[in-house]
Each structure stands twice: as C-alpha cells, then as structure tokens.
Amino acid sequence: MGTEALRRRAPLGPLAEELERVCAGERFACHQDAFRQLTELRCADGAEQEAAEIVGAELPSIGLTAELGGTLVLGLGPGWWMTDSPADTPTLPGSARVSIVDVSAQRTPLDLAGSAARDVISHGCSLDIHPDHFAVGATTQTLLAKAGVMLARTDVDAYRVWVRASFARYLAAWIIDASLEYR
Amino acid sequence: MLSICCPWCGWRDELEFSYGGQAHVAYPANPAELDDASWSEYIFFRDNTLGWFRERWVHTAGCRMWFNAIRHTVTNEFAAFYRPGDPVPEMPVEVVR
Ligand SMILES: [Zn+2]
Helix, strand or coil, X not given: CCHHHHCCXXXXXCHHHHHHHHCECCCCEEEECCCCEEEEEEXXXXXXXXXXXXXXXXXXXXXXXXXXXXXXXXXXXXXXXXXXXXXXXXXXXCCCCEXXXXXXXXXXXXXXXXXXXXXXXXXXXXXXXXXCCCCCCEEEEEEECCEEEEEXXXXXXXXXXXXXXXXXXXXXXXXXHHCHHHC | CCEEEECCCEEEEHHHCEEEEECCCCCCCCHHHCCHHHHHHHHHCCCCCCCEEEEEEECCCCCCCEEXXXXXXXXXXXXXXXXXXXXXXXXXXXXXX
C-alpha cells in the first residue's frame, strides 16, 4: 500500500471546501476545523480532584468550558469532560480512577461565526442560546437538526459544534441549506 | 412535546431523552433463589398506574445520566425530577378534576 492510500481524511471530505466557500459571508461563516486532537476524560465518583491534578488545572463544571493553553476543555456531565487540542498533542496518561481516551476520530469540529450564527443554529436547535442563557464559555450536548452534537459558545458571535463523523456531511449540508437567507 | 428537566442540564425537549419505565424496582437480593414466577415478576411485571407515577428517564442526547421523575400518566404533568440516591420526593396529592 502506498502512502497515498494511508493519507488521513477529514469526515466532511470534499464538502468541507463547499461549506467554507458557500458559508463565507459577513453575517455567517462556517468551516470545519479538521484533525483536532480530541480526548474524553472520565473519572470515578470522588476522583475529580485527581483528574484536575492530571490535567494540571481546575476542570470546568458541567455546562462550562475552560481554555488551558490552546486546549479547550468542555464540562459535559458528572465526572465527564472532553478536551479539544491542536493535532498531535500527546494524550495524557490516565490512572486507575481517571480514564483519558483519544476520541479524535469520533467527532469533527465545525466553527460557526457571524451575527446570524445564532439564528442559523436556532433553526435546528430548540435550546435557548440567547446570551442571557448561553453565555460565552457555555457548552452543552444537544440536538442540532436532530444530530447529537456538543455545542459551545466560544465568543459573542462564534460557536463551535462537535458532530459525529458519520453525521458530519449531513450536518454540513443542513448548515448550507439553513444559512441560505443569511448569506 | 414534553419538557423534561434533567437534574444536571436543566429543561430540555423530550426528544433528548429516552424512557426507562417504572422507577425503584429493586434488583432481587438473591436472584439465584428466585423461582421462575418471581423472576418473571421482576423482569416483566410493572405497575400500570393511572395517576402519579415514579419513572426513570435518561438524558440520551445530553449528559447521558439516568434520573427519576414523578409524572402524571393522564395529564403528563411532572411533579418532580430527582437524581438516583436523592431523597425520594413525596407523591403529590391526586386532584380530582
Ligand atoms: Zn442532562
């Protein structure tokens, strides 16, 4: 097998270029941030402090994100976090009560930005993401256009969505369609 | 659509949840000692309450945690949401309409 056959491919495939080309407006822009290093961190009941020591920083509580030197940490549930780091960041070693697993291939991050980004998301998400309820630094798991996603507000007009690889092309096609009136 | 309050995530649409049936059905202390009738009783038989009912839900599309709720099986009103291990809330008094 030649090296060509082993080249990594992002979940969106050729749709990534179309998404980036079509959704590139002032009011709404979207692109895939491919090949990020994602890990899932789970700890046993009561081992939260141990998990924080392994990471070397306070872990965000449920529904919040924390920025740790280029790594975004999402508080997803009791004893459950996801980290999003640049490609090839070494995965931290876990312990008997803290599990850290590389899940980079499970999801792909999409960045949605612009003053209309909230409206686009709201076309397919029943959650109230008004800044009063979903401020910068907030995160949650929910359904976007019926696809299970992690959603975080990274800035006033910027959101990051982590979608499962097998749903990525569906969601990108939905975003292209849903953002039509905002481009 | 029902609005359900996950004890960890707050109010969400019913679509994000899956139903888990009657709550507080205890696993038999000595399963090996059960006869077939008692075992099938434990596995298959549930209350079919008309009125307030303690039941389980799981936040499938969210934090994936299981929790309990008290729901009225006729009106679909919810009276309480509580985590496993929490003190079990009192059943509301049935109001005859
Ligand atoms: Zn939840």
